[in-house]
Amino acid sequence: MRAKVLGTLLCLTLVQGSAEAADKQVRIAYVEWADAVVATNILKLVLEEKGYQVKTIPLAAAAMWQSVANGDADVSVAAWLPTTQGAYYAKLKNRVDLIGPNVTGAKIGWVVPAYSDLNSIEDLKSKASEVDGKVIGIDPGAGVMRSSEEAIKAYKLPVKLVDGSDATMTSALKDSIRQKKNIVVTAWTPHWMFARYDLKYLADPKGAFGQEETVNTLARKGLKDDMPEVYRILQKFKLTIKDEETVMAENEEKGAKPSETAAKWIAENRATVDSWLK
Incomplete structure (x- = not known):
């Protein structure tokens, strides 16, 4: 009987321990855009300071929103509104916080x-030929790409929008700047290219x-109750465009690691970080 009781207590202890460990796990979904990489890595390290185990999940924009709505991710700090990702918010606003x-x-444009x-x-x-009739874009489905298609129609432009990625666009x-050639690219602020090029x-x-746009923090429904400390940090988590563009430019240096x-950045902005943790 005593062995049975001890076994039951041991099982309860293991279950409780597993639950507490699970409570310390935070999943951050993000799009692999330069600004989102910066914000996600800063938030990851800040949460790890508080003892959380943090997993970052790179996804396309639509999948990022869906993962938070489904509860497969706890948070994202890469939600561009009201225009860029407005369609995702309109569809999922009742399922996310x-x-x-x-x-x-922030802003988007050409x-x-x-x-x-x-x-x-x-x-x-009248000058499409100066850029070979092309606008160099990023990944298909991105908000700036949808807006670009709308711009081409609205202005009745004789140009083609070229799919690619952040890397191929930059x-x-x-290459065009090195050769002093003309080029039109899809762009958004904050982005490291503004820190590097004129x-x-x-x-x-x-x-x-x-x-003007804002980059927003999304949480899954229930996070406020499940992880109140994390939620409070998310409410205070703020970066400036200059902060992000500076770190983004550093990330483009050879051998740089976003972590x-x-x-x-955290070491150089300790007072700001501490204000998030109070």
């Missing part, structure tokens, strides 16, 4: 080198790309 902005002053004679999207009606931009957004008089550049 939108905590609010972690970056303000960018050219500062030396370009293109100043407005409308200029491409590589094309780098660029300008093309004016968008028709408002195809919307107005190390995030740790460096």
Whole structure:
């Protein structure tokens, strides 16, 4: 009888221990965009300081939203609103907890080198040949790509939107700048390319790309009750555009590791981080 009781107590202890361990696991979903990589790695290290086991999950934007809605991920700090990922929010707003902005002053649009004679999207009606009739884009399905398709229709432009990735887009931009050629790329702020190159957004008089954006923190339903400490940190988690673009530029250096550049930023901004943890 005594052995049975001890066995039961041992099982209960193991179950309780497993539950407590599970309570310390946080899953962060993100899109592998330069800004999201920075924010996700900073948040990961901050939560690890508090003793949490953190798993980061790279996904396409639609899958990122769905994973938080399904509870497969606990949080994301890469939700661009109201325009870029607005369609996902409209579909899933009743299944996620939108905590609010972690970056303000963000925007999306088309960018050219500062030396370009293109100043407005409308200029491409008559000068498309200067960029070989192309706008260099990123991954299909991204919000800036959907807005780009809408811009092409709204302005009746004789250009083709070229699918790719953040890496292929910035590589094309780098090559064009090196050769002093004209190029139009899909872009967003914050992004490291603004810290490295002299660029300008093309004016968008028709408002195809919307107005100022914010990058928001999303949580799964129930996180506030399950992990109140994590939720409080998420409510306070804020970065500036300058913060992100500085770290993003560091991440582009040869041999750079996002976890190390995030740790460096945390060390240099200890007061800010401590304010999140109070």
